[in-house]
Amino acid sequence: MLPAAPVEARRAGEPPGPLWRRWLVAATLGETLGFLVPVLVSVLGGDGLPEGPRLLAFAVAGAGEGAVLGIAQSRVLGGVLPGFPARSWTARTALAAALAWVLGMTPSAAGDGWQDWPVPVQVGLAVAGGLTLLLSIGVAQWTVLRSLVPGAARWIGWTALAWLAGLAVFTAVATPLWQPGQAAWLIAAIGALAGCLMALTMAAVTGWGLLRVLAGRPAPVADAGLPVRAVAERETPPSGLTGAEVADRVARGLSNASSVRTSRSLGQIVRANVFTFFNGLLAVLCVVALAAGPWQNALFGGVVVANAGIGIVQELRAKRTLDRLAVLTAPRVRVLRDGAEAEVAVADVVLGDLLDLRAGDQVPADGAVRTSGGLAVDESLLTGEAEAVAKAPGDPVLSGSIVVSGAGRVQTTAVGDDAYAARLASEARRFTMTYSELVAGTNRLLRWIAVVLVVVGPLVLWSQFRSTENESWREAVTGTVAALVGMVPEGLVLLTTLAFGVAALTLARRRTLVQELPAVEALARVDVVCLDKTGTLTHGDVRFDDWVPLDPRCEPAARAALGALVAADRANATAAALAGEFPPPSGPPGTVVPFSSARKWSAVQTGDGATWVLGAPEMVLPDAAARGRADALAAEGRRVLLLARSPHPPGTGDGDAHLPTGLTAVALVVLAERIREDAREVLGYFTAQGVALKVLSGDNPRTVGAVAAAVGVPGVSGAADAVDARTLPEDDGALAAAMERGSVFGRVTPYQKRAMVRALQRSGHVVAMTGDGVNDALALKDADIGVAMGTGAPATRAVAQLVLLDGRFAHLPDAVAEGRRVIANIERAANLFLTKNVYSLVLALVTVVTAVAYPLAPVQLTLISAVTIGVPGFVLALGPNRRRYLPGFLARVLRFSLPVGLITGIAAYTAYAVTRWADPGAGVSGARTTATLVVLVVALWTLGILARPLTAWKAALICAMVGVVVLVLAVPALAEGVLLLRLSPAVLALAAAVGAPAAALVELATRLSGRPA
Incomplete structure (x- = not known):
């Protein structure tokens, strides 16, 4: 592992160091040169473009400004952070800068119409826009720093502070100097001066913040580059480290706390729920919808916020519960400190600690063996080698390997992220996720949908601008937004995550x-x-059951030898079961061969030179008489061990022990287990x-x-x-x-x-x-x-x-039942979401071919999504379901959603076209009303199909959704004021005439294809 570059941890009163000065120069130049990009766009006529193209032009200019700044900053960061991803830093900075420019220009692009919006909407949007402007670049850059520097979230605050300070300097300098009637060159010069001072201020503030953020990095391990044997020569005393030494090493960052996690951190949860491709697309579409107006068409942005909020809250709940349980079950390790043995959490081990390892332990950190009592480890989880490896004093031991026999003391030589297992991306603990058919199928759907959006989006935009039904660019943009929003499965990933999380919480309550x-x-x-x-x-609690002597003359010596075997192999469960019946002898044992699952025997040499072997009868001595008695006892379900004696020592070879020659059977040791x-x-x-x-x-x-x-x-x-x-x-x-x-x-x-x-x-x-x-x-x-x-x-x-x-083995069926509930319910929800994507795609393709306005407004799609997909999908995904698992999740979802979505899309377009033909005075808004009602009728019927077999709670859910629709239609302030619906008896009659046959066709199609979930 590369040693970390030294970081300037500045103390109060000390002058800034060379890192701060390099940052000051680079960031000032980057911000100043970057600001020239939007200035150039303005000089070339960007200000004179129509509102929509002007917004796009300055978004591109903002991306250019961010890219220049990102390149300058990454040149400095690459010198202090090994492996720093400069391209990712630059790209994310550019994207955040583009978003900031779009937000900053949205009020002017919206014209005076925004003043007619409700005051709470204006205030909320102003606050949200201001916070986004301040935080956008910091958050984007934090997503890169977070994997490199602990406590990187502080960078967000420093960048926000830098923007505030820079804007304050710009205002303080430029406002008094700018006067009416000044020459253009003077105005430009004042702006350039103020801009340079703003850039300098921002660079200074972020530079100070950078020093403080980087100061949180742990100090590098001084002896990480030395060979294991060389490190082992710096021996920790046999009594272990002192408390003061442990505290000092923890303070220096030399503990076993690793950045590799088994569960997602808060930052990862927020990132996974907020910073996604589809959320980013919807955020941009929301801004565009606000600019085009009316404000109601941007209400789908609230769904994005709600989805992200619910996902974060639920994941945090699951994380807290599961982390608490993980702490309770987290492995601990025995260490020697201040002359006494203590048990500490694996993360609390420090460099130089003396570990007391026994069979069954997983080595928590790299180390060198100090003492070995037949210590053998299995490294196959790390290296793939299948044989156990015997360890002698001075030999290296890798973190993640498993002690399979014997015992020993190991001095740690590399901890935390410097340890072998951490550098191998945690092979030992298998942090790679289990294969999930649901996740794989959902991800495949999302990739397909992303491709469709990239291909169809520009075609829809082109068709809406050439449509004669759209009287302005605002209406064309609104139609395009509606088409794209309809094709985005905004809640599917959320529901999948929630279903897994709720299942984990349910099982956690069942231990x-x-x-x-x-x-x-x-x-x-x-x-x-x-x-x-x-x-x-x-139960696993093996207990001593019987002693069957085969050679009564040797019984006293045999019982003493068995006591020596028990004392020498204290970590073995069988030895623990025999400890009470066979006390250890007073003298120390001779050569000890610890028990191994591969050998299935252990041995000890007593003071008279005899070797006593205890193990599986067929592995120790194929003696006919002893084997016959052992098999008879085993047929009763009892465990039988054979104790044998030899006058010769154990053999050695191939790095392992071998049975001594001349063995004779002495006794059978019978153990019992409770079923x-x-x-x-x-x-x-x-x-x-x-x-x-x-x-x-x-x-x-x-x-x-x-x-x-x-x-x-x-x-x-x-x-x-x-x-x-x-x-x-x-x-x-x-x-x-x-x-x-x-x-x-x-x-x-x-x-x-x-x-x-x-x-x-x-x-x-x-x-x-x-x-x-x-x-x-x-x-x-x-x-x-x-x-x-x-x-x-x-x-x-x-x-x-x-x-x-x-x-308790009885909890396993509970886990199976939870898995079945997750699979069946996510399939239901996926059917709902994908059906909407299909009929939205059908409508988009129809508009491309016919050049009509898109048949649904964004706000109407918000209502449809809420009452036919979002709320019912959430409830169905978390409800009970014991359907047995059937392979082919993705195929079944497509088999249902494609015909249903096709029928729904054709019905919606038919209703739109018939309204335009039969009642030309109804206009686009009237035709969209009819199409909306038809989609609601068919989608609610589809919901009823997916809820079968109907139970009381499912029927109540459907009735509640129908009730919401009726309430919305019955209240003019909601129907006309918010949802832009133009209701009339003719519209209602036409919607019923088209919606009922379409619902019947959906019923027929699902029966022919086989009813889902």
């Missing part, structure tokens, strides 16, 4: 943490669930839903088979039905076939679990994997959905998309 929102939907698509036995089908009370019910639910179940366990196949039969896994009647994973083929195709045939597999290694998940995926299945142990982490990461238990290993929780906080 299920959703770490990736699309996982809620993806779980509903799962057709295979892979289950780990321990902690999923059973979860809800396991049978949950498995029955999945079976009824057509979801295949696969039990993958590292335990004895007979034990796993007995437990699976007890909880009702389909096709499993007893212990004999389980498959020993050691007999499975390694070929991908053969393994996939074996997975299709079998349901229960024992003696599965962690790497086999991952291979099994991948084999099922290659066969076309959507796979969910549940687990709680470190041996499940690899499979959870590669599964389509990983589900971890809240009581499981930190590494397992870190890679999972769902965490069952209280460890």
Whole structure:
């Protein structure tokens, strides 16, 4: 990672440094030269253009001014911020400057007509316009700085202050000097002087702000560039860092707090809900509509603001709830400080901390091993290498790797964003989002619509200007705005986000943490669930059940050796279960081989030179007599371990331990697990839903088979039905076939679990994997959905998309139900939105061909969108729905919306054309009234179709929307004063005559294509 450039953190009383001076010169020149662009446009005759073209000309000039300023500023910032995106900075500055010019010129473009607008509208627009002028450039530039500098939001305030100060200087200089009757050259000279002083003032203020914003960057790690072994030589004392040392390193920015997030920040939420392509387009169209008038046609801007506000509020609610739960379940790590062991949050680890790592821990920061007791880590989440790596003192350890066996102490050498996992964009924690068919389908729709807007928009503008029905450029612009607004799906993304967020909140109340929102939907698509036995089908609290001696002569020594094994491998769950029954001996043990999920045994060498091995009977000693007794116990659903003795030490080779020779069976250690009370019910639910179940366990196949039969896994009647994973083929195709045939597999290694998940995926299945142990982490990461238990290993929780906080398997059906609700309801809402886009496109194409005025006004589209799409779509998206998942979301939406939208568009144009033909005196406003009523009739009928089967709350929703329409039509102040409707008996009769057959055609079309959602 490149070291950060030094930043001038200026203290009070110190003179500004070279960075401020460079900024002062560059920003002053950039603003001064940039201002020449609009001056040049004015000199070339821009002021004499008609209002519409003049607005466009100065918007382009504003973009030029912003581009020049952005280029000058980026030259300075590129020297202090490594990787600074100069092009993005320049482009966003130019766009913001263009918006500021458009807003500044809107009152003059609107003429005197704006004075007739309601006073609250005038005041609100003035305040909004002023704030936008002050904040536009700062907000645009903040979207670049936010990923580079902590606390970058302060830049918005500094740029706003700079604009205020610059305008004040310009006014103070120019106003007294400008006098009536002065020569043109003198007026220009005074303006140039005031403009230069304004630019200098703004550069000075933003320069001071820049120093303060950049001062918030953490100091660079002094030894980040040194080799790991060299850093390890600067040893932290065995007692760990002192409290003062920790505080100093936190103050210097040397903590493990990373800028990589698992949830979106406030700035990201605001940006995602506000700064979108469609919101930007609608904002520009709103300004244009205000300029063209009447003001009612800009009311759709309120919908944009409401959508953004609702989205931000709901996402923040979800974020607060989910972040609180995430804090409760966040992994903690043991560190040595001031001579004592303490548990701290992963983010609170500092450079040089001594970590106490045990099996199941995920390494939180890069480090070097100081002590190792058989420490072995799995780095496959980072490197893809499948073998565990033994670590000796001095060896490097990468953040994100998982301790699979042993224990050790590691001194951190790189933390936070300097750590390996952070630089790899968080491979270890899988921050990449789960695939979502809804999100993918919605994004594809949005891309198509964007292309249509780019192609059709200019054609509509051309047709409206050549239409004889439009008497001025204002009417032509209004028609174009209506056409484009109708084709923008302004609420679809919002509803998708809200549906995911509400689902996550609902599950959070049921103690299920959703770490990736699309996982809620993806779980509903799962057709295979892979289950780990321990902690999923059973409670996971293993307890000692029985001791079966095979050689009574060795029993005292065997019990003492078992105590030594337990004491040497304290992080192992099995060892913890045996600790109370087998106390450790007084003397220190000899060589220790910690338990490994891959080996499935552990060993210890006692003082007499003997080696004692505890592990799976078939892995330790294939002795016929011992195996027979072990299998009989395993068939009862109990876990059985074999304790064996050898006079020889463990073998070594290939970087791993091997069983000693000369082993003899000494005793069987029997453990018992409690089957979860809800396991049978949950498995029955999945079976009824057509979801295949696969039990993958590292335990004895007979034990796993007995437990699976007890909880009702389909096709499993007893212990004999389980498959020993050691007999499975390694070929991908053969393994996939074996997975299709079998349901229960024992003696599965962690790497086999991952291979099994991948084999099922290659066969076309959507796979969910549940687990709680470190041996499940690899499979959870590669599964389509990983589900971890809240009581499981930190590494397992870190890679999972769902965490069952209280460890209750019964919450999984709740998550499936939420996923189904999300899929079915978003499909309903998408049908509504896309239908509007289709009939708006149909009307746009008709106007291009016929050169008539657009049949709907923007304000009328606002009413239609509100009562037939926005409000009902929001309610339907959040309502209950238990429809089973069906693939083909996008195809079904298109199959419904294309014919319905086509019928609605043709009916609306027919009503418009017939009104113009039958009653020429009605004019464009009368014809638009008829078209509006027809669209309302057909769209409300479409809403009724999508709400089926009707329930009380759905019927109430439809009645409420119809009631709103009737109320609006019955109140002249709303119908005529706001919505620009010209109602008459003839118009109502014609609307009914066209709307009723169109609604019938919609009904017929949906029946022929199959009723949706």
